[in-house]
Amino acid sequence: MSDDAFISGLAPIAAAKPVSIDTPLRRIVRGFFEDRLAVFGLAIFIAIVLVAIFAPLIAPQNPYDLAQLDVLDGGLPPGSASMSGGGIYYLGTDEQGRDMLSAILYGLRISLLVATVSLAFAIVIGVTAGTTAAYFGGKVDSLIMRVVDLQLSFPAILIALILLALWGRGVDKVIIALVIVQWAYYARTVRSSAIVEARKDYIEAAHCLALSHSRIMFHHLLPNCLPPLIVVATVQIAQAIALEATLSFLGAGVPITEPSLGLLIANGYNYLLSGRYWVSLFPGVALVVTIVAINLVGDRLRDVFNPRLQK
Amino acid sequence: MIVYILRRIGQSLVALAAMAILVFIGVYAIGNPVDILINPEANQAEIAATTARLGLDKPLWEQFARFVAHLFQGDLGTSFVYGRPATEIILQRLPATMELALTALVLSLVIGVPLGVYAGLKPDSIGGRSVMAASILGFSLPNFWQGLLMILIFAVLLGWLPAGGRGETVELLGIRVSFLTVDGLRHMILPALNLALFKMSLVIRLTRANTREVCLQEYIKFARAKGLSSTRIVLVHILKNIMIPVVTILGLELGSMIAFAIVTETVFAWPGMGKLLIDSINLLDRPVIVAYLMLTVVIIVTINLIVDLLYSALDPRVRLSQVKS
Secondary structure (H helix, E strand, O other): OOHHHHHHHHHHHHHHOOOOOOOHHHHHHHHHHOOHHHHHHHHHHHHHHHHHHOHHHHOOOOOOOHHHOOHHHOOOOOOEEOOOOOOEEOOOEOOOOOEHHHHHHHHHHHHHHHHHHHHHHHHHHHHHHHHHHHHHOHHHHHHHHHHHHHHHOOOHHHHHHHHHHHHOOOHHHHHHHHHHHHHHHHHHHHHHHHHHHOOOHHHHHHHHOOOOHHHHHHHHHHHHHHHHHHHHHHHHHHHHHHHHHHHHHOOOOOOOOOOOHHHHHHHHHHHHOOOOOHHHHHHHHHHHHHHHHHHHHHHHHHHHHOHHHOO | OHHHHHHHHHHHHHHHHHHHHHHHHHHHHOOOHHHHHOOOOOOHHHHHHHHHHHOOOOOHHHHHHHHHHHHHOOOOOEOOOOOOEHHHHHHHHHHHHHHHHHHHHHHHHHHHHHHHHHHHHOOOOHHHHHHHHHHHHHHHOOHHHHHHHHHHHHHHHOOOOOOOOOOOOEEEOOEEEOOOOHHHHHHHHHHHHHHHHHHHHHHHHHHHHHHHHHHOOHHHHHHHHOOOOHHHHHHHHHHHHHHHHHHHHHHHHHHHHHHHHHHHHHHHOOOOHHHHHHHHHHHOOHHHHHHHHHHHHHHHHHHHHHHHHHHHHHOHHHHHHHHHO
8 A cells, every 4th residue: 555545545534533543454444345236245255155164064965975865866856855755955956866955065165175275376376476576577577477478378278278188187186277377367466566566665675674585575575565466366266266167067177076066067068958957057056156256346356456446 | 670570479489389398298208108199098019019109218308309390290199089190180170160269259349349338438327337247247157157058048948049069061262161051150159159258248348448548538528629429439539549459459369269169169069179179188089189289379379479560560669668678
């Protein structure tokens, strides 16, 4: 945050209520909560995360415990009762008699797990590369940014798909592929804001104090580059979920034993034309709701952090 | 200008070389190339013979020299499934993909630009807001999911359009195309629209943002003050100034369109390169996968090069800043 923006945000409130102290963080949080749609998105997203975490407690059955499946219940439409009196399948069942609601809850776990783990690794790698490039400049900068540019000139889905085609399926492999295609976005984002910050007086002051390079980079430079990083990370987590779903849909993502939402949709795709729409439709709805909720939050964050839109 | 062109061509060659090395590492150095290049159904004697023929028993640098030499001849191995050169199979599927990608590109411009200009001129109107909301959906929903919904609505529920395939084709200049027959067009509507939706959302957002910026410029105010009709202001003064960034981005996106076609072609069973890639992944037909990758890399690098050169020809500021740095 620049000092000017801080003071201009502070002044009118300080005049009215001298007691309350307005920090940039509070202003951003308040700005975020002014938009009802974004708050709605956040609430939905938190609910989805909770549901995914507690799936084993909430789900009517464990969809991957074959003992709990009843083949007689295969292909039932939404809302039908179990043939063996086991309860109602609110979202129908697939061919093996698997409760779609349970399958979706467990699928959400895989989708969110893959997205968040890959996000964390990609951020660490990308942020380190981007800060290093901006801080040292010169040859280090041009080397790192050449690699970033080279990678970003190819579509993420192409790179990920080819990697998985050569490696085979697997949750760990999907995560590595997603890290490889995502780190460059963070590197570019952090570098572009860090290169501006690195020229400011406080960094020079830190140099004068003879602090170590890593201390200046990660304690002084990085915290001031966070706003754009947060926005990109929010958008990217939705992208990661979508990309994982696409890869799994194409048959190159997670294995059949650990189906994510994308794989559930792919399984249902075969029954779509014969009218059993629910096997494919409901996992898709869950996927779409998750992605849209994250994007609502991301859009608002972008506006709140954008200094040009601040009055 | 010549310095810039040479430098830019050099960068493209470096990108190609880097990708070739990465592919080589991926296929030959990591993992066992015997698994990748030799048919999994081959017996011991065949494996030994093919290993010797492909030179897999030679040192790594010799293998790399061989790989590069073959690359220049366009020889990327023989498909396990079809028993024909992988390059030939890919090139056969190229026209179908290009037809789909170009149609989608045109669609995204023809539909996206007017909607974007409208949303930019009236950002607070209900229409403008709905266009933006729709573009957020088009942007964030996974491509394959949009395709499935289209099939569900237009093919399964309404029965208006076919759910997949390419339909009737006619030969045009030696290439089979769909867009000249009614049946081919009916088959093309859904996949082309599906592929276009993502780019269309991008065009809408870009056009809207640019329109809003251009509207605040002095020359637009001047044109208004001069008493020009608003139609003329929009069509001549605004459109002209927003088209350069839009066309640049779209040019660059043509490459990614070919990659995104993988998804669309799989959903709609469109017999292009992307469908071939997915089929090859499922059949472990790795020579075709490698050939697809190399061909796509060449296409994308070439497109980026052409767009950059055109852009710098149109906008002198770009090449000046490039030459300086």
